[in-house]
Every structure is written in C-alpha cells, then in structure tokens.
Amino acid sequence: MQTKTQLPIPPHFEAQKVGEVWRVPYLERAQQARDWANLHHIKPAFEDKKRTCLLLIDVQNTFCIPGFELFVGGQSGNGAVEDNKRLCEFIYRNLGSISAIAPTLDTHTAMQIFHPIFWINAEGIHPTPAATNITPKDIEQGKWKVNPAVAYSLNLTYEVLQNHALHYVKQLSQNGKYPLTVWFYHSMLGGIGHALVSAVEEAVFFHCIARDSQTQFEIKGNNPLTENYSVLRPEVLESFGGKQLAQKNTRLIQQLLDFDKVIIAGQAKSHCVAWTIDDLLTEIQQIDSSLAKKIYILEDCTTPVVVPGIVDYTSQADSAFERFADAGMNLIKSTQF
Template sequence: MTNSIQNQLPIPSHFNPDTVGEVWRVPYQERAIAAESWAKQHHIKPAAEDKNSVCLLIIDPQNTFCIPGFELFVGGKSGGGAIEDNVRLCEFIYRNLGDITKIIPTMDTHTAMQIFHPIFWLNENGEHPIPSATMITPEDIDSGIWKVNPSVSYSLNLDYELLAKHAYHYVKQLSENGKYPLTVWSYHSMLGGIGHAVVSAVEEAVFFHSIARNSQAQFEIKGNNPLTENYSVLSPEVLEGFDSRPIAHKNTALIQQLLAYDVVIIAGQAKSHCVAWTIDDLLTEIKQIDANLARKIHLLEDCTSPVVVPGVVDYSEMADRAFAKFAEAGMKIVKSTDLISYL
C-alpha cells in the first residue's frame, strides 16, 4: 500500500495570483512572521521530522523566462504559459507545505561573453549573429560564415587560436551528439540583472516554506561556464575540450542528493529545454543505478510549458515526446492538484 501527500492546507491570504506575472519586492520579515504563525496554526512540523522526504526541484523559475517582456518568456501554447504554470506552482507549494521537505530552485546564470551569446561570434562583415534566429554548424565555421570574435579571447584571458579550436570542437560535438546545432540566444539570465532573479511570487512561496518548515532553500547555479551551455542542471552539454581536457563537470552531488529522497517532484521552465534535459540526465543516472528509482520521480505537467514562438518555432511536440519517454521509463506524470504517492 502506498502513502500519499494528502494533508493539503489552505492557501495563505497574502498570495495574489493576479501579481504572479509581475516583479515586486518580497516583504521578508512580514512573511517570516506570518509563516511561523501559519506553522503553529496548522501544526506544521519542521522538515527534519519528516518520515518521508520530498524534494521539489524547480527548474529556472526566473524573470527572464517567466515574465512577459523579458528576454526569453516561455509563453507555451496559451501565450501565458509560464505565468499560468507559476500560479499553479505557488498554490501547490502552499497546499503541500507540510509535506515538501526541501525546495531546490535552479538558476540559469550568464554573463555577456559566453559561447551561445551574439558577442562571441562574428561574420566577415564584423556583425554578430541575430539571437534566437541563428544556429551555428561546423559547416558554417568551415565556410567562414561565422568565426570567434578575437576580442572575446582577451576578455576571457584565453589564446585566440585555442579558443577558436574549442569553439569548432564544441559546435561539432553538439552536431554529432544529435541534439541540435549551437543556438545563439538573446542575452538572458544575466548575473546581477533583474532577469536573473526568481519570479517574485515563486520566491515568496519558497521563502514562506523555508521559514514555516525550517528548511533552507537550496539554489543551484548553472550555466555560468563561458565555454559550454548548461540546459540541464545536472550536466553541461559538453564536458571536454578539443584536447580532451575537462572544461566542466557533472553535478554529481546534486544527482546523489536527488536520488536519496523518497519523492522528487519536478516543475519549471521550459518543458522542451531545461526541464526536459534535466529529467533526461536524471533518467540516465537512474538507469545506471536502478531503473526502479524512476518511480519516485513525479513531473508536474501543469507547472511547465514548452518554448513556442508563434510563426517561428513550436517545441510542443518535442516536449510531449520527451515526457512520454519519461513516463515509459516509470516516472509519474501528474498535475499540481493530484495526490502525490510515495513508493
């Protein structure tokens, strides 16, 4: 017989779904006092006393992906995808406050000069690629369409020739791995900027949980290596350079931590990219250890949306295929209103 998360709580009066798509300051002290009072009122115990450990992994719940008008807003099919997802996600956190042991938000973290940003590349006219509309292949580099910007090597304190060799190796590795060519993205999730911050309503819910449950939120930084992309929080896209030396490493500590929980619940943005590839990496690790561990992974399908740019690109089918693969492997596709069952 399985147990379930079923002691669902009311949603605190401070939560306003109409402001989830906006940026505002969380009143920490006020919320801290309210969270401690809420815990007493509803007999919520500290997370250290949980008999079953439940982790909520939130992929990149940041303004850059979740607020309209920011760089890479994930609109999904509805056009308001990330906002609608975050309303449901906040409600899920508040309703299940007493059962969620740990919340781990990941944070896409970038600076200007990274291999997937426009400034990294130049054409023969000295122009940078158009972001979100340019993909770079080995053939593009061979034919001279794109080359590494020499000034970037100075900024990164790297020899230009070696940097160019790495960039070619990197683009070739992406193509050979069969995922996709290198996509040049708009500057986004910029460290120190507003876009990098967690969406205010989600931040508030996570903070409220931390105080009510005496459980420190664990923010996981990813994507700050200038020489590789890091869609998945568990592993960068390319681990080795052209000389076989490591340029990045798997997040082994987080992989081991996640697999130690009784239940892992995953939400966030975007379903077709960072969410899907994080889950895929987790599944790869699970298969190497014990395929049955997939049963502890729950995917909040109504708290994540695919990248959709009307008239340009729609990754909905790709996202759905990925989730079907995860379900076939034993992971559970659930909604934020479902009861979450333990193994």
C-alpha cells in the first residue's frame, strides 16, 4: 500500500544502538531536525490536510532492552529490539506524514496488585514473579492473601483490601481477561526502566521539532488496585461494593477517532497492544464499525510475551490480531504504509 515518496533515514540514526540505553543530545538533534525539515521541505503538522497519529504502546526500557525487567524477547529472543529498529526507521521515513505521536508510559510503584509485595502465603512468602497467576480459588482457599502491610501503606483497612482482591480476580475471570499475573517490578516511576527506549525517544523528539508537533505522552498503570494493560481503560472499573475504581480514558479515545488514520505499534503484542486495540475496537463498534478501516497496526513492530519454559502468548496474540483484521483494521508491515 505504498502511497507516497518516503524520506531517507537521517545520518544520526544508529541501528546497532537500538538495544542500548544512552542520553539523547537534544540541542544537537533539534538543530538537525530543523535542517532536515528545511532540506526535505517538511511542513509543520498543523498544515496537514489528512491527519495521522502514531500511537506507541509502552516502548520503554523495561520491556524493550535486553536484561531489563520484562524484556519482550518473543520466540526469537530479541523481538522488541528488532521491532524498535523497524519502528525508528518507520518514523524517520514517514516524518512528513505523521501528524502526531502519542507514546504511552506504563507507570508503576512497588505496592500494586500485580507486584510480589502485594501478596503473601501462609508462611509470609511473596509469590514468584512471572510464574504465578492468582485465581479466585487461590484466595478463597488461602493460598494467597493480601499483605497487611500494603493495606496500611495504601491507607485502606485489611478487610477492604482483601475483599477487593477477591472481587478483582473474579472480575478478570468473568470479563474474559487474562488471570492476575504477578510480574517482576517494572516500569517503576523514577527509574530508568520507565523511560522510552533511547533510540525511539530520539526519533520521537526529532519528529516533534521537525514537524512542530508536541509529543503527547500518556501515563497509564499507576492505580495500585488494578492492572492497566490498555491505555484506554483499566482491567477493572469497579471495586468491591460497586464503587468506582477507575475510568476509561474517554479523552484519548475521542482524540484517536478524530484522526484520519491511527497507526499502532509497541509492546507487548499479547498484552498492552492487544488490549488497547481491543478497547479501541469496542468503542468503534459502538459508534460506527466502518471507522475500523482508519486503524493501521504495524505487525512487524510488536512482539508477544514469551517466558521460555513458563508461558508463550504467541497464539493468543495472533488470534487477537486476526480478529482485528476481520473487523476491518489494517495489519501492515512498517515498510507498507
């Protein structure tokens, strides 16, 4: 679906550094972006007749750099790094037609419902991350219970938090969500894992300056009592007793649907990417199912969660993407847009 002339890759981009963490030289890149825009006659984004948004899901060190907490290696073992090489090249090649970039930032503190400290067993031992799923039966039988110290820190009574925990995992099961997985501490607010991958941050910053288009960062996942795979809504909206726990991101939903095209990439295909697209599709089908055709998914810029010897979400991710395509969304390679 090649529809336009694409730009060359700027000489500062070093593909071999995509899997590393480093400081972006902002002042130098800003001047280069201005010069690049002048050289290639790239106009400010506000002049675009057709507006395109690039939604980047959790392209953060914690998921994308080997050795970090939840590196998404996929079946190849190096998935997120290869994805981000292609993603950076996609941004640079399509600099003149991407009107806005919205990166989501998974944002956590230690005491959240999916981290080890939140739970203990009868011996006071925390669950093993990535290898532990917590079900309603586990809580009802006392295999896992809420850590009383967490209740104190969250300014809740132990009874309220324990009731919420049981209600929460039941809601996940009833709503067809993944079971509650205890993850390694990740995307920690204030930590290096929370930051965008350096090469992607550089490309996004370059776009911002070259196109006079402010990058729109979207924070998600900081509610201690629910997971937030999707940037558009948390996994559970109501707490025990029917009280509101969290809300949908209606502002971002409307923003995305106002664009002529929305391109989606990021990590992980099986979790945050899939659930974000699923929520967007739900909104589209409630308004006008034909809007699905404005969504473009870069299937070579996303990888499913695979923990060797423990779990492989590849088939679930592929099934979800097939469903998105059947609904009218466009599954494309980063070289086809």
